[in-house]
Amino acid sequence: MIKIAGAGLAGLTTAYELLQRGAEVTLFDSGSGPGSTSVARYAGGMLAPFCEGESAEEEVITLGSRASEWWAKITAVHRRGTLVVAPPRDRAELTRFARRTRGHQLLTHAEIAELEPALSGRFATGLFFKEEAHLDPRRALRDLAQVITDMGGQIVYGHPAPKRVDLNCTGMAAGLPGLRPVRGEMVILRCPEIDLRRTLRLLHPRIPLYLVPRDDHHVMIGATMIESSSTRAPTLRSVHELLSAAFALHPAFGEASLVELGAGLRPAFADNLPRLIEQDGVLHLNGLYRHGFLLAPEMARRAAAKLMPQPANIFAKERNG
Numbered sequence: 001m002i003k004i005a006g007a008g009l010a011g012l013t014t015a016y017e018l019l020q021r022g023a024e025v026t027l028f029d030s031g032s033g034p035g036s037t038s039v040a041r042y043a044g045g046m047l048a049p050f051c052e053g054e055s056a057e058e059e060v061i062t063l064g065s066r067a068s069e070w071w072a073k074i075t076a077v078h079r080r081g082t083l084v085v086a087p088p089r090d091r092a093e094l095t096r097f098a099r100r101t102r103g104h105q106l107l108t109h110a111e112i113a114e115l116e117p118a119l120s121g122r123f124a125t126g127l128f129f130k131e132e133a134h135l136d137p138r139r140a141l142r143d144l145a146q147v148i149t150d151m152g153g154q155i156v157y158g159h160p161a162p163k164r165v166d167l168n169c170t171g172m173a174a175g176l177p178g179l180r181p182v183r184g185e186m187v188i189l190r191c192p193e194i195d196l197r198r199t200l201r202l203l204h205p206r207i208p209l210y211l212v213p214r215d216d217h218h219v220m221i222g223a224t225m226i227e228s229s230s231t232r233a234p235t236l237r238s239v240h241e242l243l244s245a246a247f248a249l250h251p252a253f254g255e256a257s258l259v260e261l262g263a264g265l266r267p268a269f270a271d272n273l274p275r276l277i278e279q280d281g282v283l284h285l286n287g288l289y290r291h292g293f294l295l296a297p298e299m300a301r302r303a304a305a306k307l308m309p310q311p312a313n314i315f316a317k318e319r320n321g
């Protein structure tokens with residue numbers, strides 16, 4: 001029996017990989033249900049390796065290249081690409097973004113209108129990252145927890161994990177040396193006046209923002225790169241910036257209802273890359289930073305291979321034969 005502390009993104013993805021290998025798995029989570037206390041509940045759910053390449057190491061693109069395929073086995077993945085635009089005064093940002101990334105094509109205003117009719121006439125050019133995708137993080141965590149239970153895994157909610165576990169996936173709570181929190185803030189709006197189909201990134205020299213569509217005319221808006229360990233609710237300044245971004249994208253957002261405000265602490269090491277670390281006989285999977293959905297599948301596969309070098313049925317065959 002393999003015991004895992006934390007049924008957030010790292011814990012659930014590794015449990016799935018272990019179950020695929022024939023392991024018996026129990027997860028312990030202090031939250032009340034799937035994803036209730038996971039940082040991932042505040043995530044955009046972008047599976048966007050090429051856009052992330054703007055500021056991330058090449059390894060993020062390599063490790064994340066098959067994430068949407070992995071998630072598509074578990075939950076609904078929307079493979080509609082990412083559209084990157086900039087207000088006219090910040091056109092230089094678009095050129096800079098294009099230089100620092102790959103996997104995109106330059107769009108004219110007519111092509112933008114074809115992809116996102118709601119943005120018709122609002123942006124002269126944009127970048128389209130066709131291979132990128134997004135998912136709904138809360139649904140993905142729920143669906144993954146359900147698949148794990150269906151496969152015979154156990155998830156015990158409402159209690160801290162026991163002292164001895166095989167794998168620790170408790171994010172910031174793990175208290176690993178060098179792990180730092182990177183705060184991410186978000187708002188969820190409901191705006192029936194505007195219909196967006198794919199992730200949009202709005203480039204801004206100071207605060208780059210992204211919008212990810214959800215069901216029923218909901219949209220999640222997030223800001224990246226606010227380095228702080230504060231756990232307080234989003235500040236008025238950041239909410240103002242998030243909402244101004246929506247308004248800059250389309251004035252119809254002025255009619256939107258504010259559904260939720262939130263902030264989460266993303267666990268990160270100095271190089272912002274995830275790690276598998278052995279400490280006092282326990283394997284840790286941590287440091288997923290802002291790439292949890294993107295990188296967890298591959299990191300989980302590696303963690304499962306360490307915990308269970310060979311699938312259970314191979315052991316059984318060898319023992320019997």
Ligand SMILES: Cc1cc2nc3c(=O)[nH]c(=O)nc-3n(C[C@H](O)[C@H](O)[C@H](O)COP(=O)(O)OP(=O)(O)OC[C@H]3O[C@@H](n4cnc5c(N)ncnc54)[C@H](O)[C@@H]3O)c2cc1C
Binds near residue numbers: 006029290
């Ligand atoms: C605003 C925001 C936007 C983001 N957008 C994206 C995105 O678009 N794409 C992307 O790929 N990633 C995104 N992320 C990042 C992603 O959410 C994180 O990388 C990921 O959730 C980290 O996973 P984790 O398993 O390490 O931590 P978590 O998902 O937080 O899981 C840790 C779990 O451990 C549990 N726990 C803690 N202590 C204990 C204990 N003692 N005993 C038992 N259980 C315990 C907690 O209850 C929790 O469920 C975003 C994050 C934020 C905040």
